[in-house]
Structures are given as structure tokens and as C-alpha cells.
Amino acid sequence: MAALAKHGKTRQIHHGMSETHKGPAIVWFREDLRLDDNPALAAALKCGGGIVALYILDEQSEGLRPLGGAARWWLHKSLEALSDALLERGARLILRRGKSTETLLDVVNRSGATQVHWNRRYSPGGIACDTATKQVLTDCGITAVSHPGNLLIEPWEMKTGSGGPYKVFTPFWKAVRERGWRTEPFAAPQFPACTAEGMESDSLDGWGLLPTAPEPDWAREFPDLWQPGEAGARERLKAFLSDGIGGYARLRDRPDRENTSRLSPHLRFGEISPQMIACAVSQARDSGDVSERDADKFLAEVGWREFSHHLLYHFPDLPKENLQAKFDGFPWRNDDEGLKAWQQGMTGYPIVDAGMRELWRHGTMHNRVRMIAASFLIKDLMIHWRAGEAWFWETLVDADHANNAASWQWVAGSGADAAPFFRIFNPVLQGEKHDPDGDYVRKFVPELGRLPAKYIHRPWDAPDDILSDAGVKPGQTYPERIVDHAYARNRALAVFKALNNGK
DNA sequence: TTTTGAGTTGTTCGA
DNA sequence: GTCGAACAACTCAAA
DSSP, X not given: OOTTSOHHHHHHHHHHHHTTSOOOEEEEESSOOXXXXXXXXXXXXXXSSOEEEEEEEOXXXXXXXXXXXXXXXXXXXXXXXXXXXXXXXXXXXXEEESOHHHHHHHHHHHHTOOEEEEEOOOSHHHHHHHHHHHHHHHHTTOXXXXXXXXXXXXXXXXXOTXXXXXXXXXXXXXXHHHHOOOOSOOOOOOOOSOOSTTOOOOOGGGGOOSOOTTSOOTTTXXXXXXXXSHHHHHHHHHHIIIIISTTHHHHTTXXXXXXXXXXXXXXXXXXXXXXXXXXXXHHHHHXXXXXXXXXXXXXXXXXXXXXXXXXXXXXXXXXXXXXXXXXXXXXXXXXXXXXXXXXXXXXXXXXXXXXXXXXHHHSOOOHHHHHHHHHIIIIISOOOHHHHHHHHHHHOTTOOHHHHHHHHHHHHTOSTTOOOTTOOOOHHHHHHHHSTTOHHHHHXXXXXXXXXXXXXXXXXXXXXXXXXXXXXXXXXXXXXXXXXXXXXXXXXHHHHHHHHHHO
């Protein structure tokens, strides 16, 4: 009807109508691709005029970081799932591409919506975009409401005794727990019979989010490992609570076991809320199914996500600038070959290479191995943490602006509550400690698969007959070490020491 | 204002 | 093989 009318005129028409006829409310989905426990969706449905469920692929607005490849794959699948879930309830997901503000205005005008609801983002680009959008909508007489839907507590609500943001995790998490968070979920909403009838929508396939030829199909194995979407998130949580969380405190560091939750990409896209996770874990603990130790340890990981997001809110430069200014003088090495070897999993250190190859093949890496691999890039190769951050952003399905930046700075020592400079992971000892049988290495570095456990984390120490029995030819079937760890460790220690003396 | 205790994830050395 | 200490010095958070 009013699809082609100019903005102003359309608005006028609808304002005139709103006295007698209530327009629909738009739910603008962004990083909250779920129907359950979704405050923006619940609020929009409450309006009673029907809803328009909208997702905008915004690759143009300044300050919004374009998704990396692996995350684009996830987004595609997650939008499919969301669209299906909405269809089951008689609603459509409208897909649009373009600048957020303009696109939203266009959908407002075409739909005659009088309200727009969304759940907040906390990155500087997201905040800027949402603030501007809210202003424009408000100026047009549209009610724009932002809701808290992605964090346990809003970042501005957590303050230390002196009024500043927390910079140390332990007191932060203690304060969050003492304060508590919302435990009543927003109920699974009842949908009106018909919504967004006749609205134009892009075709998801047309967005090109999946890898396309001649690009290699790096996502080939993803579907076997992941089930993006709300239902997948719920199943993952359930499976973790029944199989993985028992012994979590002890076994979460073992990449050869399946004791991590693997919920991070689901959280990243908001397919499940941190409240829902926390609630389920607390219940399992209270009923005695899960030990207090395991439950608390796992909840603390949700706490780290929270901490990272709060940090990014208070320190918007976190993804680009050292949080500790003294690191600005750090003599990072330019080493394209080293960076490439690291990215490809060809450093000659089996645990590092296994991790980097897991990342490429599966779009994820075990948490412990992320630290080992990151420490290797930063401290052994002395390559800037930003190069590592960028690679993880491109390859992780759970790539999260806040977590990624905060974690890389933590490893580098430049971040909040960071590792002391002398904490330099030894890739051999870490491998032997956390992958004692070498099963993790065997899975991702098959050319070492026949080496006995004793040598699998240090093939250079293996006698010639053992190497040849295992079919390993150093420098041919598997690379020699690109740097000697003992040498690299001393080099890093010297640099860090100078950094501290120089202030 | 001052003081005090503490700080995710490690490694190495020497007893 | 196991264990504790050293590795530095600083900043944070709360009393």
C-alpha cells in the first residue's frame, strides 16, 4: 500500500491512523537470534498490533566491524533457524541489507510500525549506530525502545566503591554475584495470527554469507559439529549439563576430552541468554546433579564473558589500543613468514599446530589451546597481538569483539588483570600436561599420528628409528620448529624486562 | 587518606 | 620425582 510513498507522507498517514488503529511493532534482531527470554521481542508482542521481525545486514555503517568468514557462516545458519522458528509461529523474518538507520526507517514506513524494539549492543560501533538510530526514529515520532538482553547486568550498573569500572576479574565477579541478576525468563511469547504479511524481504542465499567457489570450502566440516540456532543452543546446554560439566573444574583444560560447553558461538549470536545458562547451571547445582565446584567454575567462565563486555563498554579502544600504555613501546617483530606458519599450523610445535588446524577446520579452538597458541604468537614470535586477534576474528565461529580483544590483551599482558610477563607458556610442557596421550595432536596433526605419546609433543627429541617407524621426516612430512622456545623465552623476558624498566 | 591484601590459566631451579 | 620459592613490581579494590 504505502510502499512507495515518501517517508514524511507515510508517517503522517500512520500517525493519523494511530488514533484508531495501532500499527505493528518492529523487533530488530541483531545479536539476539532467539525467541525465548528475549525482552525486545516480548515487549514488541505486548503492544498488541502485531510484529515485524527484522534482521538487517549492515556492512556500511561506520564503526560496525564486518563479520569474519566463520561467523558469517554461523550467521547464515542461525538466521535460517530463526526464520524457521518464526514461521512455525506464523511470523516471517524480514531480511534487509543496508545501513541500519535508513533501512529501519524504510521498514517503518512500509509496515506502518509505530514502535521499534531491540536488545542493546555494547561495542562502541554498535552503541553509536543504535544511538543515532534511536534519535532519528524519535524525531520521526516513532517509539524506539532498547532493552537489556545480552548481558547479566548492564555495564554502567557495576561500579567499584570509588565509582569507577572494575579492572580486576575477581572483585568484579564477586560483586556481580552478590548483586545477582534477573532469574525470571521472559516467557516464550504468544504470537498473533499473522505478521509482516506481504513485506519484501531479501533472500538469505543472496547475501553470500557462505563460502563460495573458487574459495575452498573451509566450512565443510562445520555442519557435523555445530547446530546454529536457538534449538541447537538449548540442546548443547542440555548435553553439557548431562555429560560435560561433571569434572569441569578438573577436565576443562583437557583438549582431548569433551568437557567444555561449546556454547560460545550460541552466546555470541544470542541464541541463548547468559541468564538462561546461569539459571540452568544453578538449578543443576541446587538439585545436586552438579557439584558446587564444577558449577561455580563454569559460571565464572560466563563471568569472564561478562567482564570482557563490561571492559569494552568502559574502554572502547580495547580492540585496537593497549589498555596499558607502556606497551605502546613494545618492539613487536614484523614476521610475515612466522605469522603465516602460525596461521597454517606449521610452526613445528605440535600442540600449537593442532590448535591452529582445529581453528581452521572446525571454526573453534579449545580454550586451553587458545592460550598456548596465543602465547606462542606473542611471546615466542613477538608478533603483535592485533595480528592474532584479526586471525581469530576471521576464523572463529564464536568471534566476539569484546572477548577476542580482552583475551588477546590478557595474554599479551597489556590488558586488564593481565598475565605477568614472566608467564610464558612452554608449548611442550603444556602439551604433555593437558594432552598427555597426544590424542588431540593426533586428531589434527595426522602426520605425527604414529608417534608414541612420549615424543608426540617433542618430535625433535625422538630417535631416528622411532621417527622412521612413525613415518615422520622432520622438515618434509612435518616442519622443523620455526623458533627454539628456550631462546625465544629469554628474548621475550629481556624485552618485557626492558619495558618495565622503561615504564 | 592511608593501608593492606590480593591478583585465572606458568616455568624453572635447587633442595 | 616432588615441592616450594623466585620470578618484579604494580595496580586495583576495599577496609
